[in-house]
Amino acid sequence: MKKHLQHLSLMLLLVMLTSACQGGLPIIGGNSVVVPMYYGSEKEEWLVPLVEAFNAQKNKTEAGSTIVIEATPIGSIESGDKIVAEEIKPVVWSPASSAYVPVTNENWRRIHAEDLVVGTPNDLVLSPVVIAMWRPMAEALGWPDKTLGWSDIADMAVSEEGWAAFGYPEWGDFKLGHTHPNFSNSGIISVIAEAYAGAGKQRGLTLEDLAQDRVIEFMTAVESSIIHYGESTGFFANRMFDLGPSYLSAAVMYENLVAAQETKRLSGEASQLPVVAIYPKEGTFWSNHPYIILNAPWVTDEQREAAEMFEAFLLDKPQQLKAIEYGFRPADPTIPLGAPLDEQHGVDPLQPQTVLEVPDGEVVVAIQELWRSQAKKPVDLMVVVDVSGSMEGEKISSARASLVEFIELLDDRDRLEVILFSNQLTTLSELSALGEKRADVMRRVSGIIEGGDTRLYDAVQFAYDELRAKGDPDHIRAIVVLSDGADTASKLSLDQLMVQVGNLSEGGKSTKIFTIAFGRDASVDILKRIAESTGGRQYDGDTKTISDVYAAIATFF
């Protein structure tokens, strides 16, 4: 009897196991399918918790693999270029807008003879591109009774009087910010909008339009009020909201960032002046966050299936409703717009009233080129490099190579001076336009050798004084300092240096210092203090990442 019972239990167990396996229950640990997603960083706050929630659900594909979404934020223009170069291989690409997608598609087609983006992808969330401006400044310009646009920005930019013309001399010059058009969506959008406004058009912008003097003049006028460019719209917004009206009068960004800032201000989290979204009267563009499942050879059928499931999750009502909290307009048209998309948060849900037509790919590329070669505000740049003895070996060789790459990223109209420091301060190349001397400077940089102590503070002070004396106030003025250790030999103290360089009397137009703490022994805190006191930024770098750090700094100019 006991034996029979044993048989029976065994059979029952087998039946249960078979039955369970047919039903696809995960008795034996299953595989997973990873879906890499690269997305425009503006929607990070909305997206990241949703990625976590979706992954926690352990959703499965039909074949039984657990879906894992791996989402990485990246500049929208940069990501398109990197996909074409196959430096990144996402399954899902969600840039901030569709504006640059035709260019990416065209570049991809040249290599692969088919489209990378097929059909019309669904939008995840929407937000119009706006000019964020401090409310008192907008009111001084006549807002909200008067509608403002790019032409008003151009007038302000070229005005000798700046805010004094509107009765506010204490606000100084008009200072504008937008991101770098080669890296970020709001940057390319800004220069396209400038080109349209310069041509007096709202649609059908052509290569012939771009050749007109008035277009170039208009773009150059707007760009003259730029304090610096930047890699990401989110960073720009934080910069404006952290440093206040003396740093930036206005910046091109997305409506959702204005609403989010006002939410913080109204809750007491931020103490700045109120900020409002200006919807340019000439028309604007939408940032529509398309969800693109790439038609690329590395995307498997199962990844596609998994990506579609995640898309359905993001477009489902609870997730769409959540988007409003972050100031986005849901792509789901059945959801009404509510707070913070209201007047109290500096936003008008009934705006914009019109849009600008997205130009053809070749026109967008031509605008980028026009901006770079003529309209862009040049930089007067001091590069200060630590060549003390501690830089020996791999450090000095990677510093040399990455600096050569950095110099390649600068434009002919940019002016460059290179200063080396150890016990001595050596000017490798005086401040002058790079176009004439690029090859020579690159050759000389390639021959840098190390030795001696570290006179960091003296070197920074020297560069700062040089720039004050020789720099053009109509250019962006910046210093990039690379150092791998603490100051050991300066005559100047850190406090004395800070008094000098931390002077922000020119607000956003003052000289910015970008510092690179190179290697483990660098004085990170000191370099950070120096950079942030000027509105610049401190970076950590080592022999492997130094090229990326220089490339990130280059987006500011």
Place this chain on the structure above:
Amino acid sequence: MPPTPRLNKLLLILYGLATLGVLIAALVSPEIRALAYAPLRDIIIPPPKPVVVHVLYSTEKAAWITEAVDRFQATRPRVVGRPIELVLEKSGSREMYLAVLDGTAEPDLISPASQLQIALLQDLSAARTDLFRTPVVNQNDIENCRPVLETPVVLVAWKNRADVLWGNDPNGRMWLRLHEAVTEQNWDSFGHPEWGYIKFGQTNPLKSNSGFQAMVLMTYNYFQKTDNLTNNDVLDPGFQEWYTEFGRNVAKFGDSTGTFMEEIVAYGPSQYDIVAVYEATAIEHIENAIARYGEEQGGLRIYYPPATSMSDHPFCVLNADWVAPEEAEAARLFLNFLTDKEMQELALTYGFRPVDTSIPLDSPGSPFLRYLDSGLELTLKPEVAVPPGNVLDTLLTFWQRAVRP
């Protein structure tokens, strides 16, 4: 007298068999089966495999069909003792029949936006004898293939802008006036520079039926007729130049009417001023638009073209190797369910005109009554004649070659 041990054993076996019999009967009978302890029940007798019906349908009827599917499933439908499971997938109308023809989709039941695609699929599949033994659909086989809903192509504009542009009546030259508006005028011409250029949108005629129907209507309007459209008309250089100019000024050719209309409401008046969509698609979003932008800016106005072109949403069971007899039977059951009065009345609430003509459009609760202020009309103008297949082909070829190369 106590039973002998042998009798004891026999009784025990009989008792055991009887118990097992009752248990099995209970498990097999669906009503009693449902009461049984589920894990035990499914181990002993696995549930019958459902008959899965794959349905490809055009997006604009998504809201109605989703509810109809729920109601159908609630009736616990079965064929040959097996439950029916419906798997629905959205598709553009043209994309749908092309996918069937090239073998990338193997649905059991399809529902494009109009009979036009069914006619094309019937002819084109008849020509592909290498792939299909018989045409995969037959328009005359009404048991397997018939219209289920009707809705005409209309123009929809934001009401405040429509008032400025045409008021209540664009008159019989509607398509001609639209051409003039997008190619020669902008909102500045109407005293509203802040609205920019006049943005018209429709779907791509190669991808979606409403765009194709709009193109046919516009072509008829150019020649000021409602029937007898010929190849010579389509090839007329004057017409081609006129239409090409229009096409180049269209703000966007969307892929599918349903998702296009969603986009129109999601973006609001900045993106499109006036669009060609189906009446039902517009009705579905009238309240969404107001909820999003308020009565003043979010109101929609519907304009009826001088002659009507109807989208009639046929549902057709495919006559293909991949459709098993029980799947075809299940698909037919679903089709019959959709043309029952209850589902037809439901269709009316979603803004479709029922094919069951016993249901009046002005029934209580009908959106046709509710949205009369948006310009809805109960009686339609006469329909244009559907041009012959070769003329339609010429029109599409012209579009593909010249309008959006």
